[in-house]
Amino acid sequence: MLKYFLARLLTFLPTFVGVTLISFSFIRLLPGDPIIVMAGERGMSEERYNALMQEFGFDQPILVQYWDYLLGVVQGDLGQSFVTKRPVWDEFFALFPATLELSICAMIFAVMLGLPAGVIAAVNRGKLPDRLFMSIALVGYSMPIFWWALLLIIVFSGNLGMTPVSGRIDLLYYFDSTTGFMLIDSLLSGQEGAFRSAVRHLILPVIVLGTIPLAVIARQTRSAMLEVLSEDYIRTARAKGLTPARVNGIHALRNALIPVITVIGLMVGTLLAGAILTETIFSWPGIGKWMVDSIFRRDYPVVQGGLMLIAVMVMIVNLTVDVLYGFINPKIRKR
Amino acid sequence: MPLLEIRNLTVEFATASGPFRAVDGADIVVESGDILAIVGESGSGKSVMMMAMMGLLPWTATVTSDVMRFDGQDLADLSTRERRRLMGKDIAMIFQEPMSSLNPCFNVGYQIKEALRQHLGLDRKERHNRAIELLEQVGIPSPEKRLNVFPHQLSGGMNQRVMIAMAIACSPRLLIADEPTTALDVTIQAQVLDLLTGLQRDTGMAMILITHDMGVVAETAERVSVQYAGQKVEEQPVTDLFATPHHPYTFALLAALPERATEKHLPTIKGVVPGQFDRPSGCLFSPRCTFADETCKSTPPAVQPASLGYARCHYPISAKTEETA
Numbered sequence: 001m002l003k004y005f006l007a008r009l010l011t012f013l014p015t016f017v018g019v020t021l022i023s024f025s026f027i028r029l030l031p032g033d034p035i036i037v038m039a040g041e042r043g044m045s046e047e048r049y050n051a052l053m054q055e056f057g058f059d060q061p062i063l064v065q066y067w068d069y070l071l072g073v074v075q076g077d078l079g080q081s082f083v084t085k086r087p088v089w090d091e092f093f094a095l096f097p098a099t100l101e102l103s104i105c106a107m108i109f110a111v112m113l114g115l116p117a118g119v120i121a122a123v124n125r126g127k128l129p130d131r132l133f134m135s136i137a138l139v140g141y142s143m144p145i146f147w148w149a150l151l152l153i154i155v156f157s158g159n160l161g162m163t164p165v166s167g168r169i170d171l172l173y174y175f176d177s178t179t180g181f182m183l184i185d186s187l188l189s190g191q192e193g194a195f196r197s198a199v200r201h202l203i204l205p206v207i208v209l210g211t212i213p214l215a216v217i218a219r220q221t222r223s224a225m226l227e228v229l230s231e232d233y234i235r236t237a238r239a240k241g242l243t244p245a246r247v248n249g250i251h252a253l254r255n256a257l258i259p260v261i262t263v264i265g266l267m268v269g270t271l272l273a274g275a276i277l278t279e280t281i282f283s284w285p286g287i288g289k290w291m292v293d294s295i296f297r298r299d300y301p302v303v304q305g306g307l308m309l310i311a312v313m314v315m316i317v318n319l320t321v322d323v324l325y326g327f328i329n330p331k332i333r334k335r
Numbered sequence: 336m337p338l339l340e341i342r343n344l345t346v347e348f349a350t351a352s353g354p355f356r357a358v359d360g361a362d363i364v365v366e367s368g369d370i371l372a373i374v375g376e377s378g379s380g381k382s383v384m385m386m387a388m389m390g391l392l393p394w395t396a397t398v399t400s401d402v403m404r405f406d407g408q409d410l411a412d413l414s415t416r417e418r419r420r421l422m423g424k425d426i427a428m429i430f431q432e433p434m435s436s437l438n439p440c441f442n443v444g445y446q447i448k449e450a451l452r453q454h455l456g457l458d459r460k461e462r463h464n465r466a467i468e469l470l471e472q473v474g475i476p477s478p479e480k481r482l483n484v485f486p487h488q489l490s491g492g493m494n495q496r497v498m499i500a501m502a503i504a505c506s507p508r509l510l511i512a513d514e515p516t517t518a519l520d521v522t523i524q525a526q527v528l529d530l531l532t533g534l535q536r537d538t539g540m541a542m543i544l545i546t547h548d549m550g551v552v553a554e555t556a557e558r559v560s561v562q563y564a565g566q567k568v569e570e571q572p573v574t575d576l577f578a579t580p581h582h583p584y585t586f587a588l589l590a591a592l593p594e595r596a597t598e599k600h601l602p603t604i605k606g607v608v609p610g611q612f613d614r615p616s617g618c619l620f621s622p623r624c625t626f627a628d629e630t631c632k633s634t635p636p637a638v639q640p641a642s643l644g645y646a647r648c649h650y651p652i653s654a655k656t657e658e659t660a
Contacts, residue, residue: 232435238391239430240450240501241423254440331439331487 008322012315020073023307024066027300034082034298056082069304078308079301081294088305092287096309097180098168099279099286103271105202106210111264114214115253118221118260122229123248133218141215145274149208149281156204163204166283170197209278213267220263224256231255257328265321269314338541339365339388339509342402346380346387346565349395355611357383357396359565365541367508370532372544372556372573374588378608380565381545382431385511389428390418406508424454427502431514433494437486443470443497444482450504469500473530492523496530503534510535513545528555549592553577561585564608564619571644581639581646581653583624618649626650 035044035052044052053059057068072079078088117137121130157165164170168182175189183202186194228234229252237251276288283289287306294302325332346358358380365371373381387398388410403410405426410418430436437446447469448462457465463482470478473496486494495515502510512531516524532555535542544555552559552573560570561584569582580586587604589595596602606623615621621631630649639646643653 232430232432233438235386235391236430236436236498236501237438239389239422239428240453241419241421242449242453243419246449246453251438251441255438329440330442330485 004326005319005323008319012319015315016312017070019308019311020070020304021066023304023311024069027295027298027303028062030295030298032298034300037298038082073308078305081302082299083294083297083302088301091290091302092306092309094180095285095287095290097177098182098284099272099275099288101181101183102202102205102209102278102284102286103268103275105206106271107213107264107268109206109210110213110217110267114217115221115260117218119225119248119253121218121222122225123244125226130222134222137215137218140211141219143211145208145212145277146281148211149204149278152204152207153281162200164197164201168198168201168284169194170201173197205278205282205284208281209271209274212274213264213271216263216267217260221256221260224259225252228252228255254328258325258332261321261324261328265318268317272310272314336407337364337404338367338369338406339363339543340402340404341384341388341400344384344387344398344400344403346383346392347397349397350611352611354397356614357565358387361562361565361567363543363560363567365509365543367541368535368539370535370542370544370555370557372546372552372559373562374546374549374552374559375562376547376608378564378610379562381562382513383565384562385428385513385543385545389422389426389511390415420454423450423507424505425507426509426511427505427507428511428513429495429498429502429515432518433491433498434486434518436498437494439486442483442485443489447482447497447501447504450501454505465504466500469504470497472503472534473497473500474526475500490523491519492527495519495523495527499527499530499534503538503540506538507540509541509543511543511545514547515544516551517546517548524551531555549588561588564614566619566647567645568620568647569644576644579653581644581651582620582648583626583650583652584620585644585646586652587623587625618647620648626652 035049035056035058038052039049050059057065060068069079076089078092080087081091084091117133121133124130153165156163169186173186173189173191173194175185175191175194178185178188182198183195186198225248229248233255234247234252237247242251272288275284275286276292278284279286279288280292287310291303291306293299294306341361341363344358344361344363345356348355348357361380361384363371363373363384373384375381383392383396386392387396388403390410392398400411405421408421410421413421437443441449444463444466447466451457451462451465466482467478470481475481475493475496481489486497489497499515510531515531516527519527528551531542531544534540544551546552556573558570559573559576561568561576561582563584569576569580569585571581576585577589580589584604587602590602591604593601604623609615609619609622613622615632616635617633618624618627618631618636621627624631634649636647636649639648639651643651
């Protein structure tokens with residue numbers, strides 16, 4: 001198992017180098033000059049411009065710049081933001097818990113609803129639950145996120161006044177961040193109603209962000225289940241006189257889970273990308289919003305570092321998925 | 336009272352191109368402690384018949400019968416819950432492909448203990464001991480260690496032994512073995528058959544053995560029912576059947592045995608079992624039968640009396656005509 005893990009870890013290296021290369025070059029391909037952007041409307045003198053060029057190392061050949069960047073990354077130095085002058089690393093981890101909290105909750109929402117929906121649809125293939133769930137899933141998958149978000153806000157926040165429109169918690173509450181996760185912090189603070197407020201703020205963003213993963217998971221679970229349900233061992237399980245709940249929920253689902261968690265792993269990447277839109281709509285102070293702002297400011301280190309860290313997160317999730325395969329189906333462990 | 340009695344069982348599948356009748360008025364009667372073999376070519380509806388009895392067919396199948404009774408209980412009357420209580424406990428089944436019939440995600444011990452928990456309500460410790468006992472009974476060496484092994488780590492023969500252990504876990508009164516040896520090596524086939532007949536002798540359970548191998552029939556069964564295109568065409572005790580087959584199909588099947596071949600070329604039955612679109616209107620075997628005439632092609636034959644092996648034939652072969660032939 002350890003050998004398998006290390007072997008998988010080794011395949012990270014090329015991916016990692018690729019990610020740094022892409023994030024480094026793409027931001028530089030965008031038209032616009034970070035120093036000009038920094039100067040703003042007033043502009044700056046030739047000498048000042050050249051001095052800054054030298055300070056940031058932009059006068060060096062591009063390969064040398066990349067090499068310097070890579071050396072920094074290997075040593076854990078992602079550079080400083082041009083705008084705030086704070087280390088990218090610190091900024092990222094100050095904002096990341098907000099995104100992580102949102103993403104985890106959205107994923108839990110998607111899995112908790114998507115898995116049962118897929119199983120029920122597969123077991124009742126062609127009947128009403130199947131058609132109903134799969135139609136809803138298709139609509140959910142096809143709906144533009146921002147429109148869906150606005151619709152929910154209009155109904156639940158506007159008309160019904162049930163949920164807040166933006167932010168992570170009511171302004172009434174203030175406490176220091178210990179973990180960065182509002183749900184945990186609000187509980188730790190011991191303030192009455194703080195946790196409830198945090199939950200209420202999460203509901204709409206979680207639904208919006210979780211809708212597409214939910215639809216994908218439901219459809220994937222259904223198709224994987226359909227394939228598994230025609231297997232011989234399902235017939236054996238039924239011949240043993242097991243209840244349909246055991247046959248479908250344990251014997252079939254466990255085998256169907258492999259393609260499903262593959263999709264879940266891949267969805268994490270989509271989720272972090274989707275978070276950018278969701279965070280913007282709900283003014284959620286996470287890395288999505290931070291990244292978008294940095295791109296407009298041509299804040300090279302932030303964009304590079306942020307992209308890389310997100311990529312690493314996605315890689316870690318997918319490694320976890322790979323390891324999970326072996327736990328779910330021991331037959332895979334052998335290879 | 337027979338242990339299992341099925342009369343006039345018909346199974347129809349709804350297909351995109353209309354209904355397909357896989358089993359057509361089949362009868363089965365099994366007494367306690369009996370070994371009945373059902374033989375026939377691929378596509379003659381042997382497995383479907385058993386699956387219908389077990390309630391394992393997909394929803395596209397329509398099962399009808401005059402009588403379907405196990406131990407005096409009408410199976411058609413039982414609720415699905417009551418039926419589940421019977422399946423895996425009083426009636427157990429083993430299948431053709433041991434490698435794919437066990438769940439790859441769970442170890443052998445789990446799959447055996449699951450049946451014990453479902454039907455006998457034993458506690459953890461008792462289940463564990465019983466599982467070891469069962470593996471021992473089916474001849475798996477070092478059973479304690481084997482409990483934690485996954486199906487892909489065992490050979491086909493070993494997996495079939497596990498399947499058998501699982502089937503006999505709750506001491507069933509009827510074991511249905513659906514081509515239990517077809518997927519196995521010849522040497523292993525004999526071992527598994529010995530195991531099955533040994534278990535049958537020790538426990539006194541009844542057994543239905545589905546096979547297309549006449550050799551297997553001769554070695555194990557007491558009574559043989561020959562099935563063709565969803566119909567029972569003949570039924571006799573095994574020695575009588577081998578000595579004096581009454582239906583031309585049985586005759587042809589026996590003639591195709593290598594041990595019985597008198598000529599250089601093995602005799603074969605030309606053609607295949609009729610499918611959905613080429614079902615003859617008369618005797619179902621008539622297109623392939625060497626004795627068939629116009630009557631056979633136009634009118635379905637009636638079932639002959641017991642002295643003629645219940646043969647479903649217009650011109651059953653009697654001992655006498657066989658001699659003159």
